[in-house]
Amino acid sequence: SDRAYEPNDDHWYILLRAVARCNAPDDARLRFILACSGASRRGILEGVVEALGDLGMEEAASKLREIAGAHEDAFIRNLASDVLDDME
Numbered sequence: 001s002d003r004a005y006e007p008n009d010d011h012w013y014i015l016l017r018a019v020a021r022c023n024a025p026d027d028a029r030l031r032f033i034l035a036c037s038g039a040s041r042r043g044i045l046e047g048v049v050e051a052l053g054d055l056g057m058e059e060a061a062s063k064l065r066e067i068a069g070a071h072e073d074a075f076i077r078n079l080a081s082d083v084l085d086d087m088e
Helices: 009-021 026-035 042-055 058-070 074-087
Strands: none
Touching: 009 026, 009 042, 026 042, 026 058, 042 058, 042 074, 058 074
C-alpha cells in the first residue's frame, strides 16, 4: 500500500487495555504495557495508565505511583492517582 501507517491514539488505547486483560503471563503483559509508558502522546499514556490499573498487580501499582508523583502532564498524573485509588 502507498498509505502511511498512522494508528491513532484510540487504537493504542484499545490495544493496551486488551493486552492487560488477555490470557498471557503477567510479566509479558506488564512488559508490553511498560514498553509504551515512554510515549509522548497523551492518548497512548492514558491507555498505559488504565491498562496498569487493569493489571492490578503490585508492579503496576508501583509504576502508577511513579507516574502520579512525577509525570509532566497534570492530566496523566491525576488519572494515575485516580486509578491507584480505584485499585485500593
